[in-house]
Amino acid sequence: MxxxxxxxxxxxxxxxxxxxxxxxxxxxxxxxxxxxxxxxxxxxxxxxxxxxxxxxxxxxxxxxxxxxxxxxxxxxxxxxxxxxxxxxxxxxxxxxxxxxxxxxxxxxxxxxxxxxxxxxxxxxxxxxxxxxxxxxxxxxxxxxxxxxxxxxxxxxxxxxxxxxxxGSYYKEGINPVRIYVERNYVRAVAGGTGKAKTAGNYAASLKAQEESEKIGYSQVLWLDGVEKRYIEEVGSMNIFFKINGEIVTPVLNGSILPGVTRDSVIQLLKHWGVPVSERRISIDEIYESYQKGWVEEIFGTGTAAVISPVGELNYEGEKLVINNGETGPIAKKLYETITNIQNGTEPDPFDWTIEVN
Missing domain, CATH: 3.30.470.10 (Aminotransferase class 4, branched-chain amino acid transferase, N-terminal domain)
Structure with missing residues (x-):
């Protein structure tokens, strides 16, 4: 054609x-x-x-x-x-x-x-x-x-x-959000449709989202559908953790959407020489790392917000405050770099942008 x-x-x-x-x-x-x-x-x-x-x-x-x-x-x-x-x-x-x-x-x-x-x-x-x-x-x-x-x-x-x-996703600047760790509902399972961008995945997420909002949380942190231990996504975004100097994100497993912003963030971190890995990561590991003071930043990535910092996790009723509820330096740098590339105000070393004539 x-x-x-x-x-x-x-x-x-x-x-x-x-x-x-x-x-x-x-x-x-x-x-x-x-x-x-x-x-x-x-x-x-x-x-x-x-x-x-x-x-x-x-x-x-x-x-x-x-x-x-x-x-x-x-x-x-x-x-x-x-x-x-x-x-x-x-x-x-x-x-x-x-x-x-x-x-x-x-x-x-x-x-x-x-x-x-x-x-x-x-x-x-x-x-x-x-x-x-x-x-x-x-x-x-x-x-x-x-x-x-x-x-x-x-x-x-x-x-x-x-x-x-x-309009701008953040009308008053980039601000951390409060997240509820969901233990009852699941978004998707391996072998299902989680890796596809299809309407049913979003319909399935609405109930948990609605219930989290009733208790004052912006999004839910989705766990895997089998053991309900391993972290998958946050709301409709991919999720990243900075733990003891290393950035970690859940590995794509068939139930996680392969986000374009997710891929861009991984490439940028590697370009900057920041340690980054894709692997299975459990909510227990996050909790234990938090108790040791190792969880430095958490942020989601997606087209709408680009970077969405997490200021608090509610895990089984316990509030885990991340980076004093403030945007961390990695999240801030990623947000500014990606949006600047998108807007043409910063060099594009990866040739990510295409001009429309």
């Missing part, structure tokens, strides 16, 4: 762009969206950019009944020189196909979808905000559309990309 094959239908009515101080996450959407369909006989076909609009589906469409869907999340940033940059978008396309594989959705042409995404952003570049900390959030997703109530993989699909200008 060629880049020139993308049909463009421009919107006749233009939405009013919001003020920067009105930006919330995922509430406002741009004028256009990208759509492409799949059928067994045609493969992926009819790529088009259309006005942003509701989607019409048969009530029996399989997405409604069996949840066969995957998605991605990435951002576009406006630099001081008025350039539009994407941060490692090829990794998101690659992960979309990894999710497709697990959920039995046909693979996409990663290069073509990335080019389509760039063309969509180029059309909507006025929607990329310029204020510090703001960006254009990009949501590619695929849904199963065959009208059939049999439990099987769908024979038809639709891929869509929608865009949403978003």
């Amino acid at each position: 060629e880049h020139s094959q993308i049909e463009i239908i421009r919107s006749e009515s233009k939405k009013q762009k919001p003020q920067t101080n009105q930006l919330e996450f995922g509430r406002i959407f741009t004028n256009h969206m990208f759509i492409m369909d799949y059928s067994v006989d045609k493969g992926w076909h009819h790529p088009r950019i259309t006005p942003y609009q509701p989607v019409s589906l048969d009530p029996a469409a399989m997405i409604f009944h069996y949840g066969q869907t995957v998605f991605e999340g990435l951002k576009a940033y406006r630099t001081k020189e008025d350039k539009i940059l994407l941060f490692r978008p090829e990794k998101n396309m690659e992960r979309l196909n990894l999710s497709n594989e697990r959920i039995c959705i046909p693979h996409i042409d990663e290069e073509f979808v990335l080019e389509a995404l760039k063309q969509l952003i180029s059309l909507e570049k006025d929607w990329v905000p310029s204020a510090e900390g703001t960006s254009l959030y990009i949501r590619p997703f695929i849904i199963s559309t065959e009208p059939y109530l049999g439990v099987a993989a769908s024979k038809t699909y639709r891929l869509m990309i929608i865009l949403s200008p978003v």
Whole structure:
């Protein structure tokens, strides 16, 4: 499929762009969206950019009944020189196909979808905000559309990309969050769908999240689904610990999402010569290390927040205060470095950013 094959239908009515101080996450959407369909006989076909609009589906469409869907999340940033940059978008396309594989959705042409995404952003570049900390959030997703109530993989699909200008994740600066160690509910298990970015994983997390918020905690720390001992993720983010001078993060095991920011953090730490390892790490090890005064920092990593420092863990009713409830130097340096690379204000030694013309 060629880049020139993308049909463009421009919107006749233009939405009013919001003020920067009105930006919330995922509430406002741009004028256009990208759509492409799949059928067994045609493969992926009819790529088009259309006005942003509701989607019409048969009530029996399989997405409604069996949840066969995957998605991605990435951002576009406006630099001081008025350039539009994407941060490692090829990794998101690659992960979309990894999710497709697990959920039995046909693979996409990663290069073509990335080019389509760039063309969509180029059309909507006025929607990329310029204020510090703001960006254009990009949501590619695929849904199963065959009208059939049999439990099987769908024979038809639709891929869509929608865009949403978003404000700074930290409106008052980067601040540590309070985390509840979850012992009852589990997010995913090895052999399940944890490594895929699919809707069901997030639906399964809502109950624990809701209950933790009722007692004053921002997120939950997920443990493994078998022994409920080994740390996996924090909320919908990957998690890192600085223990006695070494940075440790749970090894990818089939139930942990391979985060793009996670990978970027590991590469940066190695580049700086900071000891970093990926391995199994238990909540017991964290507790024992805390008692010895070895737990220096904890932080989550993800697209939305980039780095989210943890100031407190609630472990079986005991409050473990991390770094006096303050952001640690490694978390701060990682946040500033990654956001500066994304915004084009710091050298990009890894060639992570791609300019959209």
